Amino acid sequence: MIRVAVLGATGYAARELIALLLRHPEVQITALTTRQEDQPHLGDVHPTLRGRLDMQLQNLTTAEVAHSADCIFCCLPHAASAAVVSELLAADCRVVDFSADYRLNDADVYSQWYGVTHPDADRLGKVPYGLPELYREQLQGARLVANPGCYPTAAILALAPLLKSGAISPEGIVIDAKSGVSGAGRSAKAHLHFPEANENLLPYGVGTHRHTPEIDQVLSNYAGVTTDVVFTPHLVPMDRGELITAYANPGATNSGNDGLQTEELLAILRQHYADEQFIRVIEGIPGTKSVAGTNYCDITVRRVRGKVIVISAIDNLIKGASGAAVQNFNLMYGFEESAGL
């Protein structure tokens, strides 16, 4: 049994994570943390978990967390996470970090997009990026994993195989993305209030969203090219779910009107993901309901006039966060990759 602690246990990602961990055969949850002093009961914080684990959340020091657990799932916001993670690693814990703090390789790029100086910059570039479908070997046995952002997960899984095969060009990729409101976390913000978010479809972070460099970094490194994606997220009045529609120009192996057509593009995706149990390459159109509450990513592709259109859907809280974290945890410890999922 691996003793596991969840930091930031009052949040949405933690709620989904705890639900998954409770059915993991190799996990014992030993600590749940909050900054609150009054030690709320898990069932009161997350009513969906009532009766499933009799445990209170506690305001613990990093040393207390390290003492109570072997592996820590750090569900804290970016910038708050890295300082804690570096102490946990020094105390010989393993960590799955949900935040963006270890995803980017370059401290200057981090400062530019996150507006703060990285507190553990020396570690950047040495932490495996938690997309098993692309980086499984690096994740096996890892002591720290940078769990990906939700939008990057959907975008990269859709685009990476087509980019690597040359079916799409690295130049001119446009990613239109949509997310349910839980993607923004549980803390109150004006644009997330019911009268603001309900019945509203709201683009945000246009040209400035911090997932842009994350998507570029991973796509470029994986495919051995340089991308410069245009990424526009939208807030959709749904609880959960995420869908991306990406538009790309045909690549070197796909030029002219007699270039690769839909069936051939689908075949590239099918071949790439043939052994992946959580990726479903489908002929139909992905939708958020088809993946809700699951660790699946559904993907399709079409050749439309001069463009290639790739569509993917995930549950932002599962494949976009907690499900990916459990998948990574399984690789870190050599468990069945689908355990708990």
Ligand SMILES: NC(=O)C1=CN([C@@H]2O[C@H](COP(=O)(O)OP(=O)(O)OC[C@H]3O[C@@H](n4cnc5c(N)ncnc54)[C@H](OP(=O)(O)O)[C@@H]3O)[C@@H](O)[C@H]2O)C=CC1
């Ligand atoms: N929601 C999603 O779809 C996704 C989220 N993520 C990432 O997962 C992590 C958790 O996200 P999510 O659950 O949505 O966020 P929430 O805001 O719902 O939860 C985060 C929790 O962290 C605690 N917290 C907040 N600020 C601080 C701080 N400065 N220092 C210490 N603790 C703090 C809070 O708990 P308390 O007040 O009780 O201390 C809060 O409940 C984030 O890094 C997020 O970016 C990644 C992919 C998708």
Ligand SMILES: CC(=O)N[C@@H](CCC(=O)OP(=O)(O)O)C(=O)O
């Ligand atoms: C709807 C919404 O607000 N979504 C979040 C992304 C959630 C996520 O993936 O967050 P991290 O990269 O910070 O881990 C956002 O756009 O900021």
